[in-house]
Amino acid sequence: MSKNRISTGISGLDEVLCGGLISGRSYLVRGGAGTGKTTLGLHFLAAGIANQESVLFITLGESVIQLHSTIETLGLDMQAINFLDLSPTSEFFAQIQTYDIFSPAEVEREPTTQKIIQEVENLKPQRIFIDAMTQFRYFSSDTFQFRKQVLSFLRFLLEQGATVLFTSEASNEAPDEDLQFMSDGVITLNFDGQRTIKVSKFRGSDFQVGNHSVKLTGSGMVVFPKLIPQISKREFVKESIPSGIPEIDELLHGGLERGTITIITGPSGVGKSTLGMQFMKEAAGRGERSIVYCFEESYKTILNRCEGVSIPAKAMIEHGKLSLVQIEPLHYTPDEFASLVRQEVEQQSATIVMIDSISGYRLSVQKDNLIHNLHALSKYLQNMGVAVLLINEMETITGDFRPTDIGISYIADNIIFLRYLEIEGELRRAIGVLKKRMSDFEKTLREFEVSRYGIKVGKPLTLLRGILKGVPEWTTR
Amino acid sequence: MDNPLILAVDCNARNLELLAEFLHREGYEVYRANSIEQFVHAVENLAVNLALVDISGFDRNIWESCIQLRHKNIPFLVLSSKQTQLLQQESVVHGARGVLIKPLVIKNLLVMIEGLL
Numbered sequence: 001m002s003k004n005r006i007s008t009g010i011s012g013l014d015e016v017l018c019g020g021l022i023s024g025r026s027y028l029v030r031g032g033a034g035t036g037k038t039t040l041g042l043h044f045l046a047a048g049i050a051n052q053e054s055v056l057f058i059t060l061g062e063s064v065i066q067l068h069s070t071i072e073t074l075g076l077d078m079q080a081i082n083f084l085d086l087s088p089t090s091e092f093f094a095q096i097q098t099y100d101i102f103s104p105a106e107v108e109r110e111p112t113t114q115k116i117i118q119e120v121e122n123l124k125p126q127r128i129f130i131d132a133m134t135q136f137r138y139f140s141s142d143t144f145q146f147r148k149q150v151l152s153f154l155r156f157l158l159e160q161g162a163t164v165l166f167t168s169e170a171s172n173e174a175p176d177e178d179l180q181f182m183s184d185g186v187i188t189l190n191f192d193g194q195r196t197i198k199v200s201k202f203r204g205s206d207f208q209v210g211n212h213s214v215k216l217t218g219s220g221m222v223v224f225p226k227l228i229p230q231i232s233k234r235e236f237v238k239e240s241i242p243s244g245i246p247e248i249d250e251l252l253h254g255g256l257e258r259g260t261i262t263i264i265t266g267p268s269g270v271g272k273s274t275l276g277m278q279f280m281k282e283a284a285g286r287g288e289r290s291i292v293y294c295f296e297e298s299y300k301t302i303l304n305r306c307e308g309v310s311i312p313a314k315a316m317i318e319h320g321k322l323s324l325v326q327i328e329p330l331h332y333t334p335d336e337f338a339s340l341v342r343q344e345v346e347q348q349s350a351t352i353v354m355i356d357s358i359s360g361y362r363l364s365v366q367k368d369n370l371i372h373n374l375h376a377l378s379k380y381l382q383n384m385g386v387a388v389l390l391i392n393e394m395e396t397i398t399g400d401f402r403p404t405d406i407g408i409s410y411i412a413d414n415i416i417f418l419r420y421l422e423i424e425g426e427l428r429r430a431i432g433v434l435k436k437r438m439s440d441f442e443k444t445l446r447e448f449e450v451s452r453y454g455i456k457v458g459k460p461l462t463l464l465r466g467i468l469k470g471v472p473e474w475t476t477r
Numbered sequence: 478m479d480n481p482l483i484l485a486v487d488c489n490a491r492n493l494e495l496l497a498e499f500l501h502r503e504g505y506e507v508y509r510a511n512s513i514e515q516f517v518h519a520v521e522n523l524a525v526n527l528a529l530v531d532i533s534g535f536d537r538n539i540w541e542s543c544i545q546l547r548h549k550n551i552p553f554l555v556l557s558s559k560q561t562q563l564l565q566q567e568s569v570v571h572g573a574r575g576v577l578i579k580p581l582v583i584k585n586l587l588v589m590i591e592g593l594l
Contacts, residue, residue, distance in 0.1 A: 098489070098491060099491040099492050099495055100489075100492065100558055100579050100580060101487070101489075101492040101496055101531065101556070101579055101580060102579075102580050102581055102583065103580040106580070107495060
């Protein structure tokens with residue numbers, strides 16, 4: 001983190017802000033009820049406490065007692081946070097405290113201002129969190145006064161050397177555009193089925209645009225920055241990765257190259273995942289680590305199937321050469337999933353990543369654009385020199401041939417397809433290569449079998465025609 | 478005139494406290510009355526220069542005490558949370574010099590007080 005940058009306390013948000021907040025400035029955190037504004041503020045203060053800084057929480061809405069439980073879940077030390085509780089007490093409800101003779105602007109502003117000045121001058125906090133600044137609207141007789149008061153208030157706090165984070169409770173009746181103009185940065189939290197965070201202003205710094213996924217967990221807020229493939233790159237040798245089955249390697253003229261995206265497509269049960277696992281088995285033999293994200297099948301099912309076709313998945317896992325990660329699609333956003341993959345690639349150095357399957361991934365994308373997200377993830381992996389295997393299930397068993405159902409073929413450097421064939425009343429399987437950007441490939445199809453001894457691929461099926469229709473005929477017999 | 482005495486009448490304790498604080502800050506002596514009895518006592522026994530009567534929360538008997546202010550030539554302003562024609566009429570009939578609607582605008586209140594003293 002550079003000299004004048006300070007952490008927000010949320011690593012994903014620091015990444016979105018290209019290194020954190022610039023110190024000595026004021027930032028607006030806006031969003032509706034329950035979007036996590038206070039949680040974000042508490043992370044900001046916690047990061048200060050971790051640096052032995054003096055921090056101040058000025059609350060105008062929730063009382064310190066109410067905040068207590070939120071703070072406990074974050075595991076913060078209450079004693080380390082200095083509170084200035086300006087929230088109304090229960091006595092206010094009683095007759096003795098209510099008044100209507102003067103407006104709140106006339107009555108409350110001065111004592112409130114005095115309390116803040118006194119506290120700030122005593123503590124000299126390096127970080128201040130104000131929740132919520134919009135309460136000051138009621139201390140001002142009109143919008144001009146509000147703007148003037150907020151500006152001078154922020155200037156006072158910044159002159160004391162603090163970095164200020166303040167929230168707004170915006171609504172259609174009381175919009176907060178004025179506060180957006182007054183701050184050095186604007187962070188918006190949103191909850192519309194999915195939680196997101198967006199930075200729309202950051203004076204003096206670049207930032208990652210767009211909506212990034214947010215998760216509020218028992219231990220606070222986690223931000224998953226949107227994947228930008230261009231900013232990640234790793235040096236790697238563009239060499240072929242063989243499958244270990246000579247016939248498949250002949251089909252591919254050597255194998256699949258590092259840093260390429262391969263779609264393995266075909267109908268249900270034809271052996272797509274097993275083919276992908278075969279590449280990983282061979283990679284494990286070379287001492288490389290692979291990872292499979294299973295969106296559909298359970299961990300146990302995959303393990304049992306691998307063991308049944310002579311792929312020692314259990315042993316590969318035990319030796320740290322394979323990781324099977326079961327993903328519940330509806331629990332993950334595309335940004336969150338991408339963050340999981342990044343961790344594996346950047347920290348565990350995985351060289352092959354298989355997503356099983358695209359339709360499972362599609363579920364986690366939900367309303368978002370599947371092609372856009374899959375493109376970003378695949379391109380990132382490509383830049384990192386990872387061989388990407390995308391498993392694509394076709395709904396049709398036989399019939400007219402299409403590489404995929406969802407128009408993603410353009411992403412792929414390689415397309416390997418598996419087909420069912422009906423030959424003389426018997427259901428058989430074939431493998432072929434449809435596309436390979438990095439090298440030439442065999443144009444014929446070969447018979448493909450999966451047995452307890454593993455994958456077996458036959459000679460090129462040169463004597464059959466009509467294979468792609470699924471009901472081939474012998475040309476000579 | 479040394480520190481004029483202003484009689485502040487309000488049945489809301491917080492209102493009375495805030496009004497008295499404000500008048501003190503402006504250099505006036507203040508007598509607080511939060512009941513009709515205290516109001517009558519002040520009119521009968523003190524040399525009141527001006528009265529501010531918040532009628533909210535009082536019943537119609539408040540007007541009887543206002544008549545006493547008129548009889549003693551003590552100028553007074555009626556304070557209310559809403560402006561109605563009936564209130565305007567009643568205030569004038571009972572001798573008020575004006576009606577101020579709450580929340581009061583401090584600048585206006587000061588001008589009115591100075592004008593009446």
